[in-house]
Amino acid sequence: MTTGVEDLAVREPAVTGTPHARARRWPPSLVAGAVLVGLVAVVGLVALVWTPYPLDVTGSGPRLAPPGGDFPAGTDRLGRDLLTQLMAGAASALLVAAASVVVAGTLGLVLGVLAAATTRWADTVLVNTVDVLIAFPTLLLAMLLVTVRGASTATAIAAIGISGAAVIARVTRITVARVLREDYVTAATASGTGWWGTITRHVLPNVAPTLLVQLMLLAGGAVLAESALSYLGLGTPPPAASWGRMLREAQSTMVVAPWSAILPGLAIVVLVLGLNLLGDGIRERTDPNLRGDR
Amino acid sequence: MSLLEVDGLTVRTSDGRTLLDGVTWDVAAGARLGIIGESGSGKSMTALAVLGLLPAGMRATGHVRLDGTDLLALPPRRMDAVRGAQVAMVFQEPLTALDPLMTVGRQISGPVRLHQRLSRTAAREEAARLLRLVQIDDTERVLGSYPWQLSGGQRQRVSLAMALACRPRVLLADEPTTALDVTVQAEVLELLDDVVERTGLALVLVTHDLPVVARVAQDLVVMRDGAVVERTTVPRALAGDGAAYTRELVDAARAVTALPTPEAR
Amino acid sequence: MARHLLTRSLLTRVASLLVSLALAAVVVFVVLRLLPGDAAGASLGVGTTSDQLEGLRAELGTDQPVPVQLGQWVAGLVQGDLGTSFVSRQPVADLVAARLPVTLPLSLAAFVLAVLVSVPLGVAAAVWRRGPLGVVVSALSQLGVAVPVFWVGVLLVLVLALQLGWLPPGGFPRQGWGDPAAAVRALVLPVVTVAIAMSAVMVRYVRSATLDVLDQDYVRTARSLGYGRWAALRRHGLRNGAAPVVAILGIELATSLLGAVVIENVFALPGLGTLLLDSVEARDLPVVQALVLGLTAVVLVVNVGVDLAQRALDPRLRLTGGAR
Numbered sequence: 098m099t100t101g102v103e104d105l106a107v108r109e110p111a112v113t114g115t116p117h118a119r120a121r122r123w124p125p126s127l128v129a130g131a132v133l134v135g136l137v138a139v140v141g142l143v144a145l146v147w148t149p150y151p152l153d154v155t156g157s158g159p160r161l162a163p164p165g166g167d168f169p170a171g172t173d174r175l176g177r178d179l180l181t182q183l184m185a186g187a188a189s190a191l192l193v194a195a196a197s198v199v200v201a202g203t204l205g206l207v208l209g210v211l212a213a214a215t216t217r218w219a220d221t222v223l224v225n226t227v228d229v230l231i232a233f234p235t236l237l238l239a240m241l242l243v244t245v246r247g248a249s250t251a252t253a254i255a256a257i258g259i260s261g262a263a264v265i266a267r268v269t270r271i272t273v274a275r276v277l278r279e280d281y282v283t284a285a286t287a288s289g290t291g292w293w294g295t296i297t298r299h300v301l302p303n304v305a306p307t308l309l310v311q312l313m314l315l316a317g318g319a320v321l322a323e324s325a326l327s328y329l330g331l332g333t334p335p336p337a338a339s340w341g342r343m344l345r346e347a348q349s350t351m352v353v354a355p356w357s358a359i360l361p362g363l364a365i366v367v368l369v370l371g372l373n374l375l376g377d378g379i380r381e382r383t384d385p386n387l388r389g390d391r
Numbered sequence: 392m393s394l395l396e397v398d399g400l401t402v403r404t405s406d407g408r409t410l411l412d413g414v415t416w417d418v419a420a421g422a423r424l425g426i427i428g429e430s431g432s433g434k435s436m437t438a439l440a441v442l443g444l445l446p447a448g449m450r451a452t453g454h455v456r457l458d459g460t461d462l463l464a465l466p467p468r469r470m471d472a473v474r475g476a477q478v479a480m481v482f483q484e485p486l487t488a489l490d491p492l493m494t495v496g497r498q499i500s501g502p503v504r505l506h507q508r509l510s511r512t513a514a515r516e517e518a519a520r521l522l523r524l525v526q527i528d529d530t531e532r533v534l535g536s537y538p539w540q541l542s543g544g545q546r547q548r549v550s551l552a553m554a555l556a557c558r559p560r561v562l563l564a565d566e567p568t569t570a571l572d573v574t575v576q577a578e579v580l581e582l583l584d585d586v587v588e589r590t591g592l593a594l595v596l597v598t599h600d601l602p603v604v605a606r607v608a609q610d611l612v613v614m615r616d617g618a619v620v621e622r623t624t625v626p627r628a629l630a631g632d633g634a635a636y637t638r639e640l641v642d643a644a645r646a647v648t649a650l651p652t653p654e655a656r
Numbered sequence: 657m658a659r660h661l662l663t664r665s666l667l668t669r670v671a672s673l674l675v676s677l678a679l680a681a682v683v684v685f686v687v688l689r690l691l692p693g694d695a696a697g698a699s700l701g702v703g704t705t706s707d708q709l710e711g712l713r714a715e716l717g718t719d720q721p722v723p724v725q726l727g728q729w730v731a732g733l734v735q736g737d738l739g740t741s742f743v744s745r746q747p748v749a750d751l752v753a754a755r756l757p758v759t760l761p762l763s764l765a766a767f768v769l770a771v772l773v774s775v776p777l778g779v780a781a782a783v784w785r786r787g788p789l790g791v792v793v794s795a796l797s798q799l800g801v802a803v804p805v806f807w808v809g810v811l812l813v814l815v816l817a818l819q820l821g822w823l824p825p826g827g828f829p830r831q832g833w834g835d836p837a838a839a840v841r842a843l844v845l846p847v848v849t850v851a852i853a854m855s856a857v858m859v860r861y862v863r864s865a866t867l868d869v870l871d872q873d874y875v876r877t878a879r880s881l882g883y884g885r886w887a888a889l890r891r892h893g894l895r896n897g898a899a900p901v902v903a904i905l906g907i908e909l910a911t912s913l914l915g916a917v918v919i920e921n922v923f924a925l926p927g928l929g930t931l932l933l934d935s936v937e938a939r940d941l942p943v944v945q946a947l948v949l950g951l952t953a954v955v956l957v958v959n960v961g962v963d964l965a966q967r968a969l970d971p972r973l974r975l976t977g978g979a980r
Contacts, residue, residue, distance in 0.1 A: 225672075225675070225676075225679075226679075228676065229676045229679050229680055229683075229956075232676065232680075232952060232955045232956050232959060233680065233683075233952055233955075234910070234914050234951070234952070234955065236914055236917065236918070237914075237948045237951055237952060240932065240933075240936050240944065240948065241684060241687050241688065241944070241948055242687070243936055244688060244936050244939055244941070244944050245687060245688060245690050317802065321802075321804055324804050325804060325805070325806060325918055328804070328806050328918075328921075329918065329921055329933055330933075330937070331933075331936065341804075344806070344807060344810060347810075348810060348922075351810070351813075351814055351818070352818050355814055358810050358811075358814060359811070359814075362803075362804065362807035362810065362811070365802075365803075365804050365807065366799070366802050366803050366804075366807075369801075369802035369803075369804075370798070370799065370802035373798065373801065373802055374798075442879075442880055444876060444879055444880060447786065467884070468884070471882050471883070471884045472882060473882075474879065474880055474881060474882040475880065475881035475882030475883075476882055479880060479881065480877075480880040482873060482876070482877060482880075484873065487872065487873035487874065488873045488874055488876075488877045489874055489877070490872075490874040490891075490892050490895075490896065491874075491896075491972065492895040492896055492969070492970060492971065492972075493892070493895070501878075501881075501891065502881040502882060502883075505881070505882055505883065505887075506882060537971055537972070539972065550877075553877070553881060554880075554881070556881070557881070557882065
């Protein structure tokens with residue numbers, strides 16, 4: 098033993114600028130993300146019970162009225178109120194995000210845990226399937242499903258959810274495998290904790306932060322993917338509202354009504370940015386290795 | 392006549408915490424100075440501050456004089472010319488201090504070519520000479536190897552060879568043996584000793600490990616909480632003269648290892 | 657020994673590529689055959705007599721069992737026959753060949769532009785991470801990844817084409833590349849659109865890869881030997897930063913192709929993307945399955961390329977045969 102003096106060492110706070118404890122508990126990105134997502138969520142919830150005009154009624158007002166007066170966001174070429182559509186669009190965007198996350202999270206978690214914690218054979222099969230799935234772009238999977246089932250919100254959610262599940266399964270598998278190698282898990286197993294007990298007591302709590310971050314990013318990706326599908330006419334069909342389809346419909350009239358091509362896009366950006374920031378914020382808060390300036 | 396003089400060196404972070412407070416010591420050409428302290432005492436930071444390589448967000452004040460020139464006042468470009476050529480450093484962990492994707496030959500001949508205008512082949516010969524200086528015999532194999540293909544002791548020898556590449560006058564060694572096995576530690580210390588003997592450079596050995604200092608250094612600076620506790624010599628510290636904190640360190644080290652007694656030296 | 661390992665890992669990689677491709681082909685084919693009713697009926701639409709249907713089924717081969725159809729399709733693919741469109745009755749290969757001159761230049765130019773923009777910007781943002789440039793670049797890329805690609809296109813059309821009239825808002829000259837100036841002008845906005853979306857993603861990765869290198873001890877070692885800030889980064893950053901960046905470039909090369917698929921629809925360009933969308937809407941199965949499989953194949957091949965490039969860059973993977 099030559100490190101005699103080291104034993105006496107008093108640990109001083111790390112020298113490379115520790116962020117303030119307060120900043121760590123509430124990273125700015127977490128706050129900003131929560132505010133943006135919260136905003137959209139409130140609007141979406143309100144839209145479920147009240148909108149300025151009925152959603153699918155044409156001729157609520159004049160055609161292509163500019164924003165202002167009775168129509169704060171203007172009207173489209175059929176005289177429908179754009180604010181109403183934007184509000185209802187918030188609800189359906191959140192629905193797609195939440196449903197995709199649930200599908201991807203459940204499927205991915207189960208597959209990932211199975212791959213990491215059961216047999217080597219299951220692991221090999223799963224890893225290879227997941228690799229192919231990940232190489233298979235969401236958009237193409239959606240197009241395949243749409244060809245078969247027709248365009249619908251459910252088809253979009255299925256495509257986005259399955260694609261996401263592949264990513265979640267991969268992350269889960271890696272994280273679970275790492276946790277299972279930790280000494281305290283080995284110790285728990287040695288002291289008689291069963292397979293299920295190990296998973297629920299040790300593995301899941303350790304995997305949760307990483308998964309939460311991934312799911313937030315996935316939710317943002319889901320909103321983007323759904324809007325792209327709807328823009329292409331492969332997503333949410335009328336009469337349900339969708340920001341992506343609003344943009345598709347606005348394209349033919351954007352010379353005279355530029356706002357109709359701008360507002361839905363801004364709404365998408367607000368929600369996706371919010372979800373991404375939320376993911377970053379959670380990571381900053383839960384990952385002790387991450388430094389403040391990344 | 393001191394070669395390197397650290398005078399009132401103080402380091403503060405941007406949010407106003409003081410990490411080093413008025414550190415003062417000096418070392419003459421051919422002398423060996425040990426800086427000892429616990430982790431967090433600021434000894435490694437002192438070495439980085441001398442080289443002007445503090446992490447972003449920290450500022451050093453005071454004076455670091457090399458032959459009378461204040462290094463802290465030098466413009467960045469002139470400081471680049473001092474690093475390596477005048478003052479060089481060996482780091483604690485040779486595996487991370489060396490680039491994993493670059494062969495040892497290129498890593499050593501790079502700085503040689505940077506400071507001395509040598510051709511590629513001449514630089515390579517110089518690199519081989521440096522490896523022999525740090526007692527690596529199969530130079531051809533080592534020059535063509537990547538750091539992760541070498542043993543820990545070889546890697547630290549390579550680090551040392553790099554630091555010596557531009558014939559510096561001061562060598563800062565920050566815990567150069569901590570990452571090594573006990574037997575390899577002894578070899579590297581002997582090598583350091585031998586290099587100082589042969590090149591006449593001034594050695595500043597930063598460590599938490601009293602037996603290491605006792606083997607190599609004569610003069611001793613004891614640090615705690617970012618400040619110098621006392622400046623003394625190794626024999627006096629081992630004899631128990633001086634500050635109470637120094638005695639604590641010596642007693643603690645003695646409890647776990649056989650330190651040379653003052654008489655034996 | 658090293659060479660032997662390299663060859664073996666290459667063979668393993670190619671073998672697993674072939675397995676993945678076969679798997680993808682089966683999945684694409686089977687999923688499309690889950691269609692309620694059958695492909696022939698779907699392509700004719702309502703109001704067809706059963707005689708017409710029988711005739712068409714025999715002609716298209718959809719009266720055969722699914723495994724037989726799959727076998728015929730794969731046999732055709734191996735011989736370079738991509739199938740025949742249900743709708744236009746033209747060989748799929750001809751349809752694709754007619755569209756490639758739009759899609760290929762679009763996605764390649766967007767990829768090159770995105771690399772040229774994002775690599776220098778990402779490196780600079782890392783070196784001056786606390787300065788104004790670093791902050792602005794980070795904020796812009798954070799915003800950029802949240803913006804839908806097609807909306808970027810819509811905005812560019814709105815401002816540069818409709819308001820300022822600098823460039824055409826969409827379409828492609830009828831003579832195609834026979835009128836090079838018009839063809840280039842038609843592709844400028846689509847290329848910029850895809851490149852903007854890709855740069856937002858790539859800048860983040862380049863910045864983070866550069867930060868990783870800058871944080872490494874060996875960069876500090878280089879500084880301690882007298883290398884300046886940029887010299888140290890050049891000495892160590894190129895190789896060490898390249899591996900993660902190559903990985904993301906590979907993914908983005910595939911993304912650029914998919915971005916092109918979406919963007920062609922914004923700009924009404926006669927490329928693979930519009931062909932794919934039209935075929936999906938018309939349920940033209942042979943075209944859909946060939947295009948989807950083709951695009952997936954590109955992604956898979958690029959992945960293998962990335963893997964091999966990383967091996968070439970990192971001797972640790974190369975010399976140890978490295979399991980990743």
